[in-house]
Amino acid sequence: MSARGTTIASMVVLVVLAAAPFLSPLVHLDVSIVSEVLVTAIAAMSVNLLLGYTGLPAFGNAAYFGLGAYGAALSAKYFHVSFLLAILIGTAAALLGGLLLGPFLLRRRGIYFGLLSIAFGQVFYFIAYRYTDVTGGEDGMNFPRPPLGLPFANVTVNETAFYYVALAAFVLALLAFRAIVASPFGRTLVAIRQNEVRVRYLGLNSDRFIFVALLISATMAGVGGALFALLINFAYPLELDWHQSGYFVLMMILGGAGTVWGPLLGSAIFVIGKDIISTITPLWQIFLGALFVACVLGFPRGIVGTFSAVLRRRAHVADVDDANAAFDPHAPVEVGRGV
Amino acid sequence: MASDGVLLDARGITKVFGGVRAVDDVSLRVQTGTLHALIGPNGAGKTTLFNTLSGYARPERGTVVFRGTDVTRAPNWQRVRMGMGRTFQTPSVFPELTVDENVRLGVRAYAREAFRLRTPRGEAAAAVDRRVDELLGFVGITGSRERSLAVLSAGTQRLCEIAMSLSTDPALVLLDEPMAGLAESETDRIITVIRDLRERLGLTVLFVEHNMRVVLSLADRITVLDRGKLLAEGTPDDIAANPAVRDAYLGEGVLDHV
Numbered sequence: 323m324s325a326r327g328t329t330i331a332s333m334v335v336l337v338v339l340a341a342a343p344f345l346s347p348l349v350h351l352d353v354s355i356v357s358e359v360l361v362t363a364i365a366a367m368s369v370n371l372l373l374g375y376t377g378l379p380a381f382g383n384a385a386y387f388g389l390g391a392y393g394a395a396l397s398a399k400y401f402h403v404s405f406l407l408a409i410l411i412g413t414a415a416a417l418l419g420g421l422l423l424g425p426f427l428l429r430r431r432g433i434y435f436g437l438l439s440i441a442f443g444q445v446f447y448f449i450a451y452r453y454t455d456v457t458g459g460e461d462g463m464n465f466p467r468p469p470l471g472l473p474f475a476n477v478t479v480n481e482t483a484f485y486y487v488a489l490a491a492f493v494l495a496l497l498a499f500r501a502i503v504a505s506p507f508g509r510t511l512v513a514i515r516q517n518e519v520r521v522r523y524l525g526l527n528s529d530r531f532i533f534v535a536l537l538i539s540a541t542m543a544g545v546g547g548a549l550f551a552l553l554i555n556f557a558y559p560l561e562l563d564w565h566q567s568g569y570f571v572l573m574m575i576l577g578g579a580g581t582v583w584g585p586l587l588g589s590a591i592f593v594i595g596k597d598i599i600s601t602i603t604p605l606w607q608i609f610l611g612a613l614f615v616a617c618v619l620g621f622p623r624g625i626v627g628t629f630s631a632v633l634r635r636r637a638h639v640a641d642v643d644d645a646n647a648a649f650d651p652h653a654p655v656e657v658g659r660g661v
Numbered sequence: 662m663a664s665d666g667v668l669l670d671a672r673g674i675t676k677v678f679g680g681v682r683a684v685d686d687v688s689l690r691v692q693t694g695t696l697h698a699l700i701g702p703n704g705a706g707k708t709t710l711f712n713t714l715s716g717y718a719r720p721e722r723g724t725v726v727f728r729g730t731d732v733t734r735a736p737n738w739q740r741v742r743m744g745m746g747r748t749f750q751t752p753s754v755f756p757e758l759t760v761d762e763n764v765r766l767g768v769r770a771y772a773r774e775a776f777r778l779r780t781p782r783g784e785a786a787a788a789v790d791r792r793v794d795e796l797l798g799f800v801g802i803t804g805s806r807e808r809s810l811a812v813l814s815a816g817t818q819r820l821c822e823i824a825m826s827l828s829t830d831p832a833l834v835l836l837d838e839p840m841a842g843l844a845e846s847e848t849d850r851i852i853t854v855i856r857d858l859r860e861r862l863g864l865t866v867l868f869v870e871h872n873m874r875v876v877l878s879l880a881d882r883i884t885v886l887d888r889g890k891l892l893a894e895g896t897p898d899d900i901a902a903n904p905a906v907r908d909a910y911l912g913e914g915v916l917d918h919v
Contacts, residue, residue, distance in 0.1 A: 505778045506769050513766050516755040523715075523753065524770040525741035525829045531776070 327633070335583070339489055343482045351594070357485045357553055359586070359593045360492040365546035366573040366585035367499055368539040373571065374579035375503055376535050377515030379432070381567050382439030385423070385446045386416040386540040388562030390547025392450060392457065395465055395557035404471020405479050405487070409548045416544020417537060419446070424536045428529050431518070440564045447562040462558030479552075488549055492586075495542055500582050502538065511535055512580075543570075572610070576617050578624030587625055668693045668833050668865050669714065669745075674723035676709050683709040684720070685889040691833065691882075696859055697867045698880035702909060705886040707869045708750065711837050714867075715747045716740045728832065746826030747835040752818040754810045760821050761793060761806040767828025768792045796824040799861075800854055816847030823854060827862075834858060836868035840875065848872075852879060873910070877901060885909070 338345070342356045365387050372380035393415030394408040403411065423442050430438055450457045457463055469476050470483070479487065502508045513521050514528050521528045551557045560566060569592065577588030592610065599606040621628040669691040676684040684706040691697045699707050712718040714725055716737035724733045732740050755763050768789050769775050780786070797803045800820040810818055819839060826834055839855065840848045852875065858864045870876045876883060877897045885892040885906050893903045900906055 502778060504780075506774050506780060507776055507778055509762070509766065510770075510775045513755050513758070516757055517753060519717075519749075520753045520755065520825070521766075522736075522738040523741055523747055524767045524775075524825065525738050526770050526775055527736070527738050 332583070335586075336493070339492075342489075343485050351597075352481075353485050354481050354553060355593060355597050357481070357488045358550070359590045360485075360488045361546050361549040361553060362570070362573065362593055363546075363586040363589035364492055364495045364549070365543050366570045366577070366589050367495060368542035368546065369567075369570045370574045370579065370581075370585050371499065371502070371511070371535055371539045371542070374574060374581070374584070375508065375515060376511040376532060378532065378535075379436030380439060380539065381436040381571065382441075382443035382564065383539065383543045383570055384562050384564065384566035385439075385443035386419050386543035387547035387550070387566065387570070388443075388446055388450065388557075388559075389416040389419045390544030390549075391551035391557045391561045392547075393544070394548035395463055395551045396456070398468050398552070399463060399465035403468060404476070405468045405552060406471040408468060408552060409491075409545065412548025412551070413541055413544040416547065417541045419544075420537045420540025424533050424540075427536060428533055440567065443562060443564055443567055447559055447564075450557075450559040450562055457557070457559070460559060462556055464556045467552060467555050484553060488553070491545055491549060495545065496582065496586075499542075503582065507531070507534070572614050575622075575624055576614065578627030578630075581624065581626040581630065584624050584626040666693045667691070668728065669867070670726040671710075671714055672724050672726075674710060674713050674720045674725070676706075676713055676718060676720045678709075682889050684713065684886075686723075687886065687889070687891045688723075689714075689884055689891075689894075691865060691867050693832075693865055694859065694863070695865055695881045696855065696879055697865070697882045697884065698876045699867060699869045699884050699886065700871070700873070700876055701886035701892070704888070706889040707886055708837055709889075710886065711747070711835055711867075711869060715745060715835055741829050741831070744830070744832040745835065746829055746831035746833070748819065748822045748826055748837055748839060750838045750841060752815070752822040754818055754822050754825065756811040757809060759807050759809050760797065760802060760813070760817075763810060763821055764793050764796050764824050764828055765789065767825045768796070771829045792828070796827055799827070799857070800824045801850065814844075814847070816843045816850065819843070819847075819851065820854065831864065833865045833867065836866060838869050838871065840870060840872060848875075855879060 343353045346353050346356050365383065368386070369380045369383050372378045390412035393412035397403045397411040398408045427435060427438055427442070451459055453459070467479055470479050477483070503511070510521065510526065510531055514531060518528050547561065550561065573588035573592045574585050575588070576591055577586065578584030595610060595613070596606050599609050617624065623631060667690050669689070671687070671689045674684050674687045675682060687706070687710060689710070699710065701707050709718065713720040716732070716735060720733070724731055726732070727740065727743060727745060730743065732743065755766065766775070772785070772789060774781055774785070774789070781789070794803070797806055800823055802817055802820050802824070805813060805817055810821060813821070823836070823839070836855070839851050843851065855866060855868065856879070858866050877900070880897060883897060883900045884894045885900060887909045892909060893900060893906050895903070
């Protein structure tokens with residue numbers, strides 16, 4: 323897609339998101355469902371950085387998501403911190419988790435990285451599951467949603483207010499994500515996905531890049547998790563479970579791995595699809611499973627990835643004469659495999 | 662650099678794969694400014710030796726000294742920073758990126774820009790552009806700069822890989838079978854580039870090659886491996902006259918035509 327086309331499409335999406343609390347009743351959609359779309363999209367984005375861009379099978383990002391959720395929930399319940407501070411604490415807990423696990427995960431690549439990620443995630447799952455006195459164990463723990471915590475606006479956070487906080491977090495995460503993947507650092511991550519050996523033979527310590535990518539990913543997943551707990555006023559062990567990690571991977575692949583907007587679209591399809599189908603039948607997972615299979619077989623690049631590949635092929639036909647035109651180093655870099 | 666003019670000094674390298682001594686007590690000295698060829702029949706251990714020299718694999722025994730520093734335990738990326746570049750038998754490039762981006766990644770890595778979150782502008786960006794232009798011009802693939810590597814011929818991929826290995830400003834370049842599987846015109850181009858590496862850039866080159874005619878006309882120094890062991894070492898004339906080498910290559914008839 324051309325840079326201008328991408329910008330226009332992005333603006334349209336953002337305008338629709340900004341108006342969502344007023345639009346969603348028209349389609350009988352609860353605004354909190356749209357909040358959930360944004361919150362899980364942040365977590366799916368965190369998987370995208372590792373799996374979609376760097377090529378690392380991030381099958382355990384629910385660990386950071388859950389650390390974010392429990393960090394926010396525990397601090398809100400026991401220390402009565404404000405809404406914003408709970409987000410910060412949850413995010414810090416996830417970052418700490420990344421710092422702790424990163425050095426071990428770094429030692430493996432490919433499927434072993436994935437297995438190790440799952441295993442570490444399950445450790446946190448069982449801690450939350452067993453440490454009943456504090457976490458409530460299997461039953462989870464509820465807590466009242468704390469007030470916002472801005473000195474000039476320490477208001478209670480209703481569903482509409484929550485939505486705008488989630489939207490702000492999502493937009494910030496998206497802007498940060500775009501800047502990261504378009505930067506020299508992000509380009510190096512893509513290079514690592516394509517050929518890590520060559521990256522090292524360019525004199526770069528790829529471990530260092532992967533470690534930082536892991537920390538960024540853990541932090542983003544933590545923001546998503548903290549917001550998720552505050553959205554439902556509840557934290558439960560399944561947020562840390564490997565099924566949850568799988569859902570994030572699924573959303574990312576559905577939307578388009580290695581694309582900036584893919585995780586949002588995947589999250590929207592997943593969350594809204596689950597909401598609609600689960601009112602009709604408790605077997606919603608079968609339908610999502612079928613959708614996933616169809617997507618992997620039919621559109622392995624995901625919806626955004628397939629769409630932008632088609633547009634690029636069209637644009638390319640028009641551009642053939644331009645192949646030797648002067649290179650513009652300031653032109654927007656095409657990131658990953660799509661827009 | 663070592664004062665005696667030895668750029669790379671490998672001593673008693675042994676590398677074992679599951680009981681097989683792929684490289685068995687091989688020593689190799691590469692003098693500064695030479696085109697040094699490494700030859701031997703298939704399975705002689707050339708690539709394995711290359712891998713231990715460049716840090717792709719760690720030898721069971723032996724030491725690798727580069728520019729006077731023991732690098733036996735240094736990771737590959739560190740050796741690159743010390744001035745060692747390498748290519749692989751199958752070109753090791755970024756297939757989905759363009760020629761320009763492939764080389765640019767190397768130039769940015771060398772300029773210590775790869776870790777940045779901001780794309781440098783102004784003079785720093787211009788310096789990177791100039792360096793990319795220079796490298797693409799040197800190997801002669803400027804015309805393909807906007808094409809992605811996956812769609813290019815093996816020869817262009819290899820030239821791009823050479824440009825990438827030059828982007829880190831090496832003193833020594835290791836080329837693993839740079840002419841394997843190329844058309845004749847492409848082979849000539851690679852031979853010219855290898856000569857230019859020394860004549861125009863003043864680099865030292867260690868290369869693996871099968872084509873004896875190319876090796877004997879191009880190299881100043883030749884090391885012959887056979888079944889993991891050092892068979893001979895010397896000038897092209899020494900090697901062509903060496904009975905043990907003639908034996909190892911017997912039946913191939915390559916030496917009779919030189």
